[in-house]
Amino acid sequence: MTVTTAYPVRVDARLDSHLSRWLWLVKWVLAVPHFIVLIPLWIAFCVVSVIAFFAILFTGRYPRPLFDFNVGVMRWTWRVNYYAYSALGTDQYPPFTPAEVPDYPAHLEVSYPEQLSRGLVLVKWWLLALPHLLIVGVLAGGGAWFAVNSDTDNYSWTGGGLIGLLVLIAAVVLAVTGRYPQGLYDLILGLNRWVLRVAAYTSLMTDAYPPFRLDSGGQDPATTAVIPPTGEAAGA
Numbered sequence: 001m002t003v004t005t006a007y008p009v010r011v012d013a014r015l016d017s018h019l020s021r022w023l024w025l026v027k028w029v030l031a032v033p034h035f036i037v038l039i040p041l042w043i044a045f046c047v048v049s050v051i052a053f054f055a056i057l058f059t060g061r062y063p064r065p066l067f068d069f070n071v072g073v074m075r076w077t078w079r080v081n082y083y084a085y086s087a088l089g090t091d092q093y094p095p096f097t098p099a100e101v102p103d104y105p106a107h108l109e110v111s112y113p114e115q116l117s118r119g120l121v122l123v124k125w126w127l128l129a130l131p132h133l134l135i136v137g138v139l140a141g142g143g144a145w146f147a148v149n150s151d152t153d154n155y156s157w158t159g160g161g162l163i164g165l166l167v168l169i170a171a172v173v174l175a176v177t178g179r180y181p182q183g184l185y186d187l188i189l190g191l192n193r194w195v196l197r198v199a200a201y202t203s204l205m206t207d208a209y210p211p212f213r214l215d216s217g218g219q220d221p222a223t224t225a226v227i228p229p230t231g232e233a234a235g236a
Contacts (some may be wrong), residue, residue, distance in 0.1 A: 007206050008111035009200045011193040013082055013218045015091045016105065018071050021178055022074050023091055024171045026085045034080045034094060038073070041098075045073045045203075052204055056121045062204065067112055070203060072098025075108040078196065082106035085167055087188055088174070089218075117207050119120065125202040132198045133211055139163055139191050155224030163191050 013134045048066045055063050080092040081087065082105070090105045100107065119127070141161030170184050197210040 006111070007197070007211065008113070008206045009169050009197045009210075010107075010109045010111075010220045011078070011189075011196050012107040012220050013087065013089055013189055015180060015182070015218060016092070016103035019088070019174060019178075019180055021175045024085075024088050024174065027088070030093070031080055031084045034076075034096070036097065038077060038080065041073045041076070045070055049203055053121060056116045056204060057118055060115050060118050062113060062116055064112060067110075067205065069098070070205065071108070074110075074199065074203075075100065075195070078108045078192075079104060079106045081192075086163060086192055087185075088167055088171055089180070089185065089189075110200050113206055116204070120207055121204060124207070125204060128209070129198060129202050132194075132201070132212075135212075136198050136207045137161070137196055140195050163188060163195070166191070186216040186218070187214075189218050190214045193220060 048070055052062050052066050052070075055061065056067070076094070076098045078086075079101075082089050083092070083094050089105075092105060094106075095101050095104060100109070139162050141164060166184060166188050170180055170188065173184070174180050191214070192208070193215055200206055201208070201210050
């Protein structure tokens with residue numbers, strides 16, 4: 001018998017089949033309206049996270065409206081970053097909404113936890129997450145600060161780290177050949193997925209510790225097969 005368990009943070013994306021060779025040069029300008037809107041949203045994200053911290057500490061629950069708001073901010077940010085310099089995976093302009101948009105090629109979902117540990121909330125966002133934050137610092141450069149603090153000046157996690165370098169390589173290849181290398185895309189998505197899982201964990205949205213695993217590709221594996229011991233399987 002095989003038991004399937006899902007990690008609560010799911011990140012999916014779809015690579016556009018036809019990408020402009022040169023649009024990536026100006027996407028930073030085109031994304032400015034989103035940046036203007038997202039800055040106050042990330043300020044609110046920080047305030048909501050502090051309120052959620054105390055709510056979890058005293059009640060063991062993350063208030064659902066606050067949870068949905070913060071997931072929406074992260075989802076919106078992921079779409080903008082996917083369009084721009086965390087992936088350059090689409091030329092479709094991101095919608096101005098925190099809601100899920102099925103037709104857009106980038107998606108983020110976080111399962112709502114009915115109960116959270118009161119004790120873990122004191123240490124998971126800094127102490128327990130420290131090994132991951134060291135890795136995120138390499139992957140995302142300045143994005144490590146985002147993962148810890150959700151600071152509004154650093155909500156884009158391409159701060160000169162490995163992700164930013166790989167996206168630059170992909171952009172140059174795209175400009176020269178007109179194609180985005182599939183293998184490079186899969187790697188970039190896996191690295192972004194790692195950062196987003198850590199961001200959700202340090203933002204108190206889940207008690208499930210992020211796996212030390214590179215789940216590459218546009219489709220999030222999301223589930224892992226757990227095979228129980230032989231005796232347990234035989235008795236099932």
